[in-house]
Amino acid sequence: MTSQKFAVDQLVLESASVLTPAHFESFSRLCKKVVYGPDFQLLLVDCRDQLLQQQLQKLLSAVCQKAGFAENQLSLSADIPDVFELQQRLQQLAVSHQLIQLTQAAAWFNVVPDGKRWQEFNLLRENIAQSVNCKLVLWLDETAINQMINQAPDWWAWRSGVYTFSAEHEVGLSPPQPNFDHVSRLNLSKAKAAARIAELRSWLAQYENTEPEIAAPLALEMGCLYHQMGYLDDALSVYESQCLPLFTKLDDVHSIAVTYSCIADIKESRGDLNEALDIRLKLELPVHQKLGDKRGVAMTQLKIADAYIALGKIDTALDILSNDSIPGFQQFGDARDVALAYGRVADILHMQKNYEAELSIRIEKELPAFKELGDSREFVIVQSKVADILAARGELSEALHIYLDTCVPAFEKLGDSIYLALSKAKIAKLWMVRGKPEDRLNAKAYLQEALDVTTQANLSEAKFVKQLQDKYF
Known part of the structure; x- marks a missing residue:
């Protein structure tokens, strides 16, 4: 692995001879994330020069080849009529490729007015994340990225990095802000999860002095895998001993809040409800509010409501769900999370033995939403x-x-x-x-x-x- 790393790093360094210093810095960071980052990533590239984009794509393909990655490019054009067909194409390519570059993406997403294609892409995010287990490089421009922020906020929250290649911008990568609210999207078998944990542990131990921007999301992935497999002590140790220090070093307050959310999840599973609630109220919710992360606020409020339900304070929980979580999710048109929040309300109604009102929510709010989303579980x-x-x-x-x-x-x-x-x-x-x-x-x-x-x-x-x-x- 050391010799291969040297070969990859050497090839990346060679790209400095054909790129400007600013572009080389962005490209170097992109390559490190591609080669050493998690299996599933959404990497956004802001490049407004067509010739430069073609040059960067060739350089990235060469790096992937040197790293032993099978890479392919998917040009988004009229023969891909909608995001459902896009998902099918990605699933087919992901079977035999570890990285897919999506070209002509800005024009393809924007050809449908009012951001509807971005919105549909946003609704399919979990299906794509679960079925397309590879790195996705989305070639965009500044306008398309701004539209993505507004029309596909959940995909934006899941991004692993934004890389800018232009004369106006000298900074290549904003601090990574991974979102692991839906940890189930990792969806690995126990054997594969154990193998991935071993790989991550080996890499983090061998390259303990690597850049925090690379190590931090890998540590978080490892913690989530331990968590998913039920190894709560190991997960908690990773969250507290690796993730928090790394994200603190990066001053990545969003990912710090995400890590605290994971810690609170473990506290709740162990019955430490008041401690978990304290974390959500003092260390998680204020960060999302300060950042203006409205979806993060709504999701945290949903978990706070869950804690109050577990503590028997159902009136408080019902108030939070009705006045905060549901309106917050509705603002983004997030059908799945709206349905989940309504489900919590129905759970409370069941506890109150208000079966008619509960049945109405189950039949009118939840079942149609999950059927439309294709969420059979x-x-x-x-x-x-x-x-x-x-x-x-x-x-x-x-x-x-x-x-x-x-x-x-x-x-x-x-x-x-x-x-x-x-x-x-x-x-x-x-x-x-x-x-x-x-x-x-x-x-x-x-x-x-x-x-x-x-x-x-x-x-x-x-x-x-x-x-x-x-x-x-």
Whole structure:
């Protein structure tokens, strides 16, 4: 790896002979992020000179080849009619390429008036991030970047860097501001996650004196992977011992707030609700407010509402959701987060046994949104909650029909063992309440399966399943 790094660095240095000092500085930083950064990145390039852009693209291709990356260029033109086709093209290329350069992007996005293509691109961000696991270099100009900020704010928040190549600007890279609010987008198997952690640990140990702008997002990725795999002590150590010092050195207050959010997530999972709430109120929310990051404010307020719900302060939570989170997400036209926030309101209504109002939200606000977004997992989770309402109202046959015919097959197809186990526990309970002797044996098997899964995953729901088992068997 050392010899390859030397060869890559040498090739980057050679580009200084054909670039101006300012352009070389930007190009050098871009190459370092491409070669040593995370597998998935969105890198934005502001280049307004067509000849310079072509030169930079060739130089970047050569660096990728030297680094052992398979690279390709996708020219955005009329034969790509919309962002859905763009996603399909990217998925096909990502199978065999680690980096894709998207050229002619500024003209393609702006050919549709009122920023609608940017807005559609924004709505598909999670689908693209989950299905296109490679580095994306988006060649734009200043006008297109400004439109992206306004029309695709979530993609903008996910950017790994902005690189400017023009006579007017001497600074190549703004401090990275990765957004890991949706950590599930990493979506790696345990084996792949473990392999990636080993790779990151080795790289960070070997190049501990590398530029913080490269090391910081890699450390954050490692912390998120530990977090995703359930290694909370390791994740917390990375967040506190590596991420915070690195982002502090960069004076990257946004990423500091993101890291504190991850720390608060761990505190919540361990039941340290007041400590987590304190972090959100004092170290996370004020930063987003100061930066004018309205979506970050709305997302943090959503998590604050979750903490208040867990603490039993549901009136406070309902007030935050209704007056802050939902209006904040609606301002960006973010259908998914609006639906999630409405879901929290519905959860509160369920706690209050206001089932009619809850059912109205589930059917009118959540299900249509997740269906349109193509989010099959959230869609079936909401269907499960509709079944919960029916069960609470004593409509056992209707509830069992949804659990058995919709939820169980869907969670099996998704490979979601946790929700599958919880669905089976609910089915077992309804079978026992219904009292048919022929259901008893299946109910016992379902409860044991649910207990094994929830206990192994160290979930609080294991207690609920054990109580059912003790009650009926």
